Amino acid sequence: MMLWRADHRVIWELSQSQYYNTQRQTLILCDCSDSPKGYALLYLLSPSKLRKVQYACIRMNDRHYISSSNYRQIACTLPTPIYMSPHGPCASGSIGPLEFDNAHCFVSDFWPPSVSSWIERCHSWPQPHIVDDVVKHGCHLVPIGHKLGRNEDNEWRISFSQAECKLVYAMNHCQFLTYGLLKLFLKEILNNGLNDDCKLLCSYHMKTVVFWVIQQNIIPHWCAQNPLDCFWVCFKLILKWVHEGVCPNFFIPTNNMFLSKIHGAAQQYSFNRLYELYGRGFAFLLHSPSIRSSIITAIYNPRYPIQKLCTDEHTLISENEFDIELFTEIQRNDSILIYKTPLQTCIMYLQKIERLISAHPMTQYQIIMVQKLTVSILQNLAFILPLHTMSCAFENKLRYRADKISRYMLKIAATFGCISDLLFMAMYYYKTNRYRKALFIIDVVKLKLANPCVMYMYNVDAEKYTEAVGGQSWFTKMRHAVAGDVTLVNMIHYICDLLPEQQYGLENTTFSLSVPLFVLLNMLDILCCRHIDTIRAQTALNDLQTLVHYDRGQLIYRDFKDISWQILGICQQVTGNLQDAWYSYQRSLRQSHLINKIQTATIMRIQDICQLNSLINIFLYISSICI
Incomplete structure (x- = not known):
């Protein structure tokens, strides 16, 4: 949250004071003469009645300047029930799981003169009416100085947060998706597990690169069909910036946002990390839990023009790594919602699958997913059907027929499902007091799981897996080398x-x-063996x-x-x-x-x-x- 006093206004020239009633409003003059680009000293033109402004003032050259470090410290010590600590220009705190940043700042109704070149640069994007709206609403000044400036403790940074919000709203859908991909890449891959001091790249850098790519027309067509292409272009520009050690601010290009943080050893480390990801192609996005399920099909679609973005497509990801991601997604999405009438619900699902198959050809990814869902429906039907016939008080012959159909459905499910799907057959035999048959199925499952090529969760021996089922169909892999929780x-x-x-x-x-x-x-093994083999139990x-x-x-x-x-x-x-x-x-x-x-x-x-x-x-x- 950005917080500012409505009765305190920042001006850039003394002539702008004519637009204010100095009896009611306190005016603050920006002095940019001795500060790096994008930063300024705030000179108090008229006395302020606000205590935190008075306490933050220091005297330099016979003038009262508002010290950014003093102002920020006062903001952190305001009487609130929540403990707050400095975080950049903000006072940071938390309420339960909710974290927040309060930026106590000042507002200027005027566009900074040093940023007038930005208006002239906006030929294609953003549109003229958006530029006018941005300029009309001015900017803010937040309490933090340039780390390499001579007046770091007293300088204020010019903030274009309000303007950036308007530019984000001006993005089309694909541009916004690209921005979201970059933020997720930063949070869940590049900065994952790092403390704040080690996070060299931040979300603001991601926003800046998208702004530059859009305005310079680096991508001729932003459309929903090529979000990964757009991401890749932005990623390569970030890599170039880190290599050169220069990240130009979108509004003030001469303000290098890498100057104080990404240089020397930190710059070399960042470049090596990004270049290593660059060599792997899009595959590194699969390590983001938020992105993985959305792009896994696009990356491995043979019609997707990925070769033009990576010289060696085999550097993307190994076969077993991809299979882990694929089968993990299948297991995660293998769930059906059963309503109050389970039998009718399962039949309805089977009818939907039948219509889905006959409606239009499916991709290989859809086929394997529908196959697994069908297996789950048949397994549930196998346990529902005998109960339904018993509740209807059918004759023994019909109960026998229902039992036979249930066992047949479980056999089909075991044929098309993974190794762990066999346990549903073992549970059915245990439920119907066929303990020896259940133990036979349990032994089969144990024998299959003892194979070193089996993939369970993220655990797999890559060499054994490739040797056993490498290059074979996903149906074969799922049946012989994949197991999951039940x-x-x-x-x-x-x-x-x-x-x-x-x-x-x-x-x-x-x-x-x-x-x-x-x-x-093991539970089924114990429950079955306690009736026939206590030692094994x-x-x-x-x-x-x-x-x-x-x-x-x-x-x-x-x-x-x-x-x-x-x-x-x-x-x-x-x-x-x-x-x-x-x-x-x-x-x-x-x-x-x-x-x-x-x-x-x-x-x-x-x-x-x-x-x-x-x-x-x-x-x-x-x-x-x-x-």
């Missing part, structure tokens, strides 16, 4: 052991339950306990720690280890509940264990009396 729709009951988590999650407006793959795999329980206790994000995503501890507690409880189960539920409560929201179910399970312990103690007491 998402259970809370409206559908898969296994009774997770019913409380699904029901309470639904009450907390969470429509799905996300379970880590290896956690669910104990081995699986030990494996699950080791995984949950010692995993550091390799196999269990941090936001899924709650359900992982919960499932460990469930398995310990069903095997009779109530003390360990109570401890696991307590650990589950202490985890993040942003995604699954199962804390209510956890509390309920803890209460059940306490009641069960009480009953056991009563039984033991009665037994001792009888003896």
Whole structure:
């Protein structure tokens, strides 16, 4: 926020004082004679009644000047309930997660004479009426001096923030998208993980480069079909500026905005970092979570003219890196919303997919995404259909037919899905008391996951992956070398052991339950083996306990720690280890509940264990009396 007093006005020449009532308004004269371009000293022409102005004044050459450093410090010490600290020309603070900058400044109704050349430069952009509007509203002066100036503590910087807002509003859609891409690139790639002192390039540099590229007609056609081309042109201009150590201010080109920060070793470091990204082409944008999903198709579309922007297209990204991004996006978007009538909803989705396929040819990216969505719909239908027939009280023959159809749909889903989709078949066999068949599927999944070429989350052995499935279709890769976490729709009951988590999650407006793959795999192994092989069940329980206790994000995503501890507690409880189960539920409560929201179910399970312990103690007491 920029804050200024309406009764204090800045003028550039003494003749401009005729437009003000000096009895009501305090006038401040800009003195640019001894300051770098874009900076000025503020000379108080008439006394100010404002205390912070009085306290900020210093005396130089028998005149009262307003010191920028004093004014900025006073702004940070104003009596507010929020602690504020200096940040550039601003007083910076935060309210919860909201961060803010307050720039206490002065306003000038006149356009600075030193910037008159900018008006003459605006032939093609911006349009004349926008230029007139910009000039009419003048500028501001913010309390910060040039770091290499002789009066750094007392100088004020001329701010064109209001003018820049009007120029941003004057951009077309593609120009605005390019500006947004540059800001995201800066935040999520170039400056990611750096502290403020190491961030050499800032958002203002990104804005400046877009202004220059637009005004100089470097890009003849700004349209929605070429935002990456536009980004690339701006990126190369930034690279050129850093190489030369000169970033010309858009309004005052002689003001080099790199002069005080990007020079010497810092300049060489910045250039090397940008040139390394330049050598990789557009692929470095895939490391931005905000940009990745929007450009992944465009970058690898064979019709996209990317070769003209990068001499070696193989420097973009390796096959396994691209596959990681692709399959991660597929897993992230593989979700369907189930309404109050799950059966009709799934049928409706299948009809939409049928119309989508028959309507027009799809790209290879759309085909693989639709394939995965179809797999998810068939899996959910397989669990819905038997319940629907049972609720309708059909004859045993019809129930058998529904069971047969469900198993057939799960087999189709396993054929077209990834490795982790086999677990839905294992859950169905466990639910219908076919424990040996469920264990056979579990063993198949374990065998597939033991293959070193398997890609799980971002974990993959690039060499083994390329050797096993390199160059093959995405269908083959997904079926034989890709695994992901399992998402259970809370409206559908898969296994009774997770019913409380699904029901309470639904009450907390969470429509799905996300379970880590290896956690669910061990859980099903334990639940099935406790009926037919107790030794294997104990081995699986030990494996699950080791995984949950010692995993550091390799196999269990941090936001899924709650359900992982919960499932460990469930398995310990069903095997009779109530003390360990109570401890696991307590650990589950202490985890993040942003995604699954199962804390209510956890509390309920803890209460059940306490009641069960009480009953056991009563039984033991009665037994001792009888003896």
